Amino acid sequence: MATEHEALRLVALLESELIRRRGPIDTHNGYYRGEGRLKFASEEFAKFHGERYKDFSDNWVQVVADAPVERLVVTGFVADGDLSADKDLWKVWQVNGLDADSQLGFLGAITGARTFVLVWGDPNDPDMPVVTFEDATQCVIAYEAGSRRNRRAALKRWQDGGEDYATLYLPDEVWKFRRPLQRQDKTPQMADVDEEFKRWRPREMRDEPNPQPNPMGVVPMVELPNKPMLVEDPISDVAGVIAMQDAINLIWAHLFTASDAASWPQRVIMGAERPMIPKLNAAGEIIGKQPVDLEKFQVDRVAWITGKDARIAEWQAANLAMHTGIIEVAVGHVAAQSRTPQHYLVGKMANIGEGTLLAAETGLVKRCDEKTLWFGQGLREMARLIFLAKGEYAKADAMRSGRVLWAETESRSHAQMADALLKLKQLGFPFEWLALRYGLTPTEVATVIAMREREIEADPVAEITRMMANQPGASGPPAEEPDGPDDQEQDEAEEADRAAAG
Structure with a gap:
């Protein structure tokens, strides 16, 4: 059991780590939303055009991040020793809306390098734990020294209204704290007051103690790292794309500028003074001269050229294809570096x-x-936590060596998939395994099997005929058996009778 002082010390340490991670995560999420700024530009170009293109981004970061997410679909969980997926575990997954929220979690891991899953029991429904995917800007886990899996503590910190909230998860207990939000426009007189207010204080809980015991016996939060390293932090998929994204945006800005100023042949008048016209007063009297309105001449398409040495020169339009060629090469680099298909x-x-x-x-x-592979390890631990929250310790132990079922990550047509599954069926693979391979969830597989059984009961002869037709080498009706010795004698006697009658 930790004292309040020890709990607050852990909260301060974990919060400092959370703050350290926040900057890169916000940057990557900003680029995903298309908030990339104009970088790599010269000072002169940025001075005149930086504000003009501040809202433009040719966003390839979003494509790179979305490409794998659409293929990461969980279809079930199988505990060690079971032959089929666990229906109760899948029910918890569905009731908590994790078929949709898992996509948000996977996207958060791909952009922010990690995501988290929190499991906790529901006192109103002991058989249905609450499972949520958590953002990496709000959660952090502390591991035992020298371990990447044994969790010592976890912190979730978030804002709601005018207050900060923090929940510290330990293996044997849970602490909950709160504090007012920090003022951004502090006056010197309020500095001392804010210094006092910024300290965490235990939350007043009406229906539960604080701290409260943790019946699960382990830290109920799991980390799903993206591209984990042995020592360093995991890596975001978009971290290596940002520099090329900035370069592409700069080339587009150059292209837009050239298109605006030099996309047409340009002409200049040399050896002539700027035309002047009389300046009149209200009575129509000439009182001086003033330059002509060149913008009006441009609209009227009328030129007034004076001077004996006046002449017109011209230079060709800028080659804009040069810019688009560079952009295509840069996009090709993005595809190669991120393993995103060119198409x-x-x-x-x-x-x-x-x-x-x-x-x-x-x-x-x-x-x-x-x-x-990496997300599956975390989700398998999540499944173990669900069983611990339900008090099913035998299943929780079996899930430690269980596995997560995923939909096929390779994109195939229905014809290709059906042909592959038919060949596997001929090799002897059972229907239930083939249905899971096709991408059905365990609940859908059970429904299909029940429908097949009803069909067999309704017409067993048709089912047997279909099964015989699907046997290897079966391409037509059964061949007739060759005649035996008795059949040959009977045929000879019948032939002799017909000859005598004739």
């Missing part, structure tokens, strides 16, 4: 065969398989 970025497809398309997506498929 996701460029969008040029014509007469591409299925085999070529699958080959082009190999990098993305491998990238998704890596994420199912």
Whole structure:
């Protein structure tokens, strides 16, 4: 049991780590939303055009981040020793809306390098724990020294209204704190007051003690890292794309500027003074001279040239294709570095065969398989926490070596998938395994199996005939058996009788 002083010390340490991580996460999320700024520009260009293009972003970061998320779909969980997916666990997944929220969590991990899952029991429904995906800007986990899996403590910090809230999760207890939000426009007179207010204080809980015991016996928060490292922090998928994104935005700004100022042949008048026209007063009398309105001449398309040495020179329009060529090369670098298929970025497809398309997506498929490996470890621990919250300790122990079922990460047509599954069926794979491979959830598989059983009960002969037709080598009706010795004697006797009668 920790004292309040020890709990507050842990909160301060974990909060400082949370603040350290916040900057890169906010930057990556900002680029995902298309908030990239004009960088790599010269001082002169930024001075005249920086504000003009501040709201423009040719956002490739979003494509890179979204590409794997759409292929990361959880379809079930199987505990060690079970032959089929756990229906109760899938019910918890569905009731908590995790089929949708998991997509948000995976996206948060890909952009922010990590995401978290929090599991806690519901006192109003002991059989249905509350499971939520949490943002990396609000959560942090402290591990035992020398371990990447044994969790010592976890902190969730968030804002609501005019206050900060923090919940500290320990293996044996949970502490809850609150404090007023920090004032941004502090006066010297309020500095001492804010210094006093910024300290965390235990929350007053009417219906539960604070601290309260943790019946699960472990820290109920799990981390899902993206591209984890042995020592360093995990890596965001968009971290390496940001520099090229900035370069692409700069090239677009150059292109827009050239298009605005030099996309047409330009002409200049040399050897002539600027035309002047009389300046009149209210009575129509000439009182001086004034320069002509060149903008009016431009609209009226009338030129007034004076001077014996006056002449017109011209230079050609700028070559804008040079800029677009550089942008295409830069986008190709983004595709290669992030293993995002070219047709996701460029969008040029014509007469591409299925085999070529699958080959082009190999990098993305491998990238998704890596994420199912690392995210799967965290989700398996999440499933164990769900069983602990329900008090099913045997299942929780079995889930430690269980596995997570994922939908196929490779994009195939229905014809390709059906052909592959039919070949596997002929090799002897059971229907339930094939249905899961097809992408059905455990609940859908159970429904399909029940429908098949009703069909067999309604027409068993048709089912047997269909099964015989699907056997390897079965291509037509059964062949007739050759005649035996008795059949040959009977045929000879019948032939002799017909000859005598004739």
